[in-house]
Amino acid sequence: MDLEQARFNMIEQQIRPWDVLDQEILDLLAVVKREQFVPQAYAALAFVDMEIPLPGGENMLPPRVEARLLQDLNVRKHENVLEIGAGSGYMAALLANRARHVLSVEIRPELVELARQNLANAGVTNVEVAEGNAADGWAVAAPYDVICVSASVPELPASILSQVKVGGRIVAIVGTAPVMEARLITRVSETDYKVVNLFETLARPLQGASQPSRFKF
Template sequence: MDLEKARFNMIEQQIRPWDVLDQEILDLLAVVKREQFVPQAYRSLTFVDMEIPLPAGQNMLAPRVEARLLQDLNVRKYENVLEIGAGSGYMAALLANRARHVLSMEIEPELVALARQNLTAAGASNVEVIEGNGAEGWPAAIPYDVICISASVPEIPQSILGQIKVGGRIAAIVGTAPVMEARIVTRVSETEYQSVNLFETLAKPLQGIAQPSRFKF
């Protein structure tokens, strides 16, 4: 495989047509080597428009979903980020290139080790991966400028909404299958939030978060 040609095609044929037009984001996707974060067994699928399996039954999000969330979060160099769901560490690596510091939470020990290994190999020195249930966020380091939930949630928990600063943003995929939407929520005051739906997609549920009952009475 010609990695650079495949990377170029991913950016130009999958990501740019999905309204990812920020040149800094497109340049970053060319610099952070996605193949370094993909399990060896699936390396040939690195640049394909699909989720990629990870250990512990988890997935990497599709490249265009990652890129669009990254663009619309508009992370700045002075901001601190909480990522919930480290996976293989790829989204944390992208966020780290935009932020001052990234704290990435992961509930699966196998993925904690994988993400740490991948991020160290990639030279991402401003990322800390911690093991824990991110469904309630990480109150020990609040408030955050940005929170990125790299999985789906039925709704964004109030406990997580309360952990961002005024002006802070949360990215999440909200809903239950078959209807989910990627969403950016901005805290505009101590008590008010503004929500923008970006696009419809599907993603695995965040582990550790309560799922709504499917029973109706």
């Protein structure tokens, strides 16, 4: 496989047509090597428009979904990010290139080790991968400038909403199959949030997420 041609095709044929037009994001996708974060058995699928299986029954999100979430979060260099669901570490690596620091929390021990190894191999030094259940957030280092939920949740818990700073942003895929949508939530005051529905998609449910709705907009 011509990796660079496959990467170029991914960016130009999948990602750009999905309204990812920020050139810095497109350049970043060319720099962070997605194939380094894909399990060896699926290396040939690194640039394909699909979820890629990970150990423990988890998946990597399709490249176009990762890119849209990254673009809409608009992470800045001084910001601290919480990622819920480390997976293979790829989204953390993308976030880390935009942020000051990323704390990525993963419930599955095998994925904690995989993400740490992948990030180390890629030379990413401003990501901490912690093991634990962050389905209700991760209060230890709260509040955060940005929170990225790298899986789907039935509803976004109030505990996660409370852990983002005023002016901060959260992205999450909210709903249950067959109806889910990616949302960008901006905290505009201590009590108010602005919600933008970004696009419809499907994603594997976040492990450990509670089912009842505890917060309604």
